């Protein structure tokens with residue numbers, strides 16, 4: 001057996017991901033050393049409760065509640081506790097003591113990423129975070145390295161396993177959001193506070209990370225438009241299926257040409273990042289992403305369209321990405337030299353949601369009488385929204401003594417602001433009994 005220099009690995013957090021990382025490190029130590037050129041010695045696991053049950057179990061002699069002492073003297077610190085504090089302080093402590101850091105903590109990176117990257121750059125350390133987006137799927141390294149010579153134009157992805165699992169169960173099994181969330185939590189997919197998942201916060205954090213990486217800039221979390229799945233109804237999921245669509249929570253990061261007041265392109269670009277439920281055609285590859293899987297489409301000027309697909313959540317699956325980062329960190333230690341700084345040289349304007357253009361499906365209950373369709377169509381055109389398709393079906397209800405009908409309208413691309421004013425005008429028009437649903441349509 002080859003004798004390698006040992007690197008001391010400190011693990012912070014022994015939960016769904018941490019316990020799996022510890023087990024794989026202990027089990028595959030020799031193989032990892034052969035791949036890295038250095039031994040990866042797990043010197044301890046900082047936990048909150050020494051007696052908590054863990055799957056798989058972590059040997060008791062490795063457990064400690066003293067994270068700060070564990071970090072001292074570590075060559076590599078793996079942060080898998082989650083949350084902003086004390087994770088941020090521990091990572092800064094690790095960096096400032098010369099350790100490389102691996103984290104899966106997208107909440108922390110999306111909130112304090114620039115501070116952490118700056119601290120790492122100052123001391124020549126490296127911060128690795130493959131597990132923070134798309135779980136096991138390699139997506140950070142492809143954006144950071146493989147596509148570093150290309151120009152990314154758009155990312156369209158399913159980046160939250162829990163919400164994809166829930167929407168899938170609502171669609172395929174007719175499950176409720178509450179039931180499906182309980183199962184996702186049991187399976188270790190959900191965040192410690194699952195509001196982060198269903199409220200779209202987790203996906204927004206990932207969108208901020210992806211947009212920053214892809215466009216070589218810093219996209220603050222506050223500028224990511226965020227809507228979760230709590231307003232998605234079983235009726236919408238059902239209607240979508242019947243109309244040949246599925247509802248997915250999407251993260252969309254785009255490079256957008258900036259236009260002047262007359263709509264002419266100025267030659268400048270901005271970026272936008274948004275997370276919201278959207279309809280996608282049933283034949284679209286993203287529609288076939290089931291369960292807690294994730295998929296990220298990347299479009300780049302030279303490469304064209306690429307798709308990254310696989311397990312987006314789950315302790316063991318996510319541990320795979322952490323182990324990959326551990327091997328990278330160990331190889332870097334063997335070679336020596338400073339870490340590679342984050343590429344944020346392009347300071348690009350982050351555009352507001354109002355300037356995003358997309359297509360919409362609007363479902364209305366209207367009074368079923370002659371001339372209504374013409375009234376509705378003229379409302380759309382008055383607000384600069386072009387209608388692509390309208391379908392009408394008889395509804396069971398009445399407004400006063402008048403029968404009602406359901407109209408499903410799909411628009412051509414329009415700006416959010418034009419759509420918002422159209423919806424407001426529809427809502428206050430006498431012919432419209434109710435605006436039942438407004439969903440964006442992607443991937444057509």
Ligand SMILES: NC(=O)C1=CN([C@@H]2O[C@H](COP(=O)(O)OP(=O)(O)OC[C@H]3O[C@@H](n4cnc5c(N)ncnc54)[C@H](O)[C@@H]3O)[C@@H](O)[C@H]2O)C=CC1
Pocket residue numbers: 012013014015016017018046047048049067079080081082083085086104105106107131132135188189190191192312313314315318
């Ligand atoms: N579970 C998953 O599928 C994925 C999780 N992640 C991220 O990985 C990280 C860990 O996630 P999970 O393992 O699922 O969380 P978890 O809640 O199962 O585990 C976190 C562990 O850290 C411990 N901990 C929290 N604060 C601590 C403190 N101050 N001192 C010592 N220990 C502390 C907790 O007791 C718990 O055992 C999070 O940042 C999460 O967002 C990323 C991708 C997928």
Ligand SMILES: N[C@@H](CC=O)C(=O)O
Pocket residue numbers: 132134135159160161162163189190191197202312313314
């Ligand atoms: N809670 C997250 C875990 C992975 O990032 C998810 O459901 O995707």
Ligand code: NA
Pocket residue numbers: 130131132133134135136137138139140321
């Ligand atoms: Na990943």
